[in-house]
Amino acid sequence: MKKILFTLVAAIMLVGCTKVVDDGKVNVVTTVGMLADAVENVGGDLVNVDSLMGPGVDPHLYNASAGDVKRMVGSDVVFYVGLHLEGKMIDAFEALGDKAVAVSDGLDKKKLINADPEVFGGAYDPHVWFDVDLWSEILPVIVDKLSELDPENREVYELNAKSYLSDLDSLNNWVLSRVSELSPEQRILVTAHDAFGYFGKAYGFEVRGLQGISTASDFGVKDLEVLIDFIVERGVKAVFVESSVSPKAIEALRQGVESKKWNVEIGGELFSDAMGDANTDEGTYVGMVRHNVNTIVNSLK
Ligand SMILES: [Zn+2]
Incomplete structure (x- = not known):
């Protein structure tokens, strides 16, 4: 499968692909919605953002279709999270060369959580958007790449990023204040898969997932x-x-x-690896974080 994907990307690149839209804007393709949101905030009116993975889509299991490959090849830049989050698309990104940019390259590796490469395939936990402060460190990567493609507007990208960074700062403070409503003993977060490691580390939760860091491996009875x-x-x-x-x-x-004679409630649905529907609050990164934190705090209180 991987080989086929690589060959497909190479073939489409060779034939050459006309730009999807040629309106003078930078054409961006992103993988997960959280990333599309960040690029939209930095790029504003100067970019077209095309997100491959919509609501409810699991990036660990996502395979690029031939149509996706065309969209990627026809774009000016493809932003992806990296750290093996999009584990089945690695060959496609490689074939795209400089056009594909992993935003996690901008993160300080010392702040990353180690994962077991034997089980997961990558050395680090890729769910970096759960620590709002850490996630904001991807913004310079986006600013740099957009400015490289569109140097005239560097200042606009920088200003937009600064404004979004200030939104993220406020969001981070809001999260800290909301979780402080829970005692340290109440801060235990049990979810379907291990997506919340960075959340736990940043906001003082003990975190357990039934599946590992990737949903690609199933859980056992044990x-x-x-x-x-x-x-x-x-x-x-x-x-x-x-x-x-x-x-x-x-x-x-x-x-x-x-x-075992203990009652545990299902506290609600969290948006972990995908955001909510477009045109809802949860369809933005800020709204998704707020929803998750409110759901967690209200259920554990
Ligand atoms: Zn995940």
């Missing part, structure tokens, strides 16, 4: 048993489903806990 015992022992009040992962596993967990 994982389920261990997590059931953990929830009962610690008296966890609520566990959470994720919008991009099937809720079946969390339901199995809830039932397992019930059989």
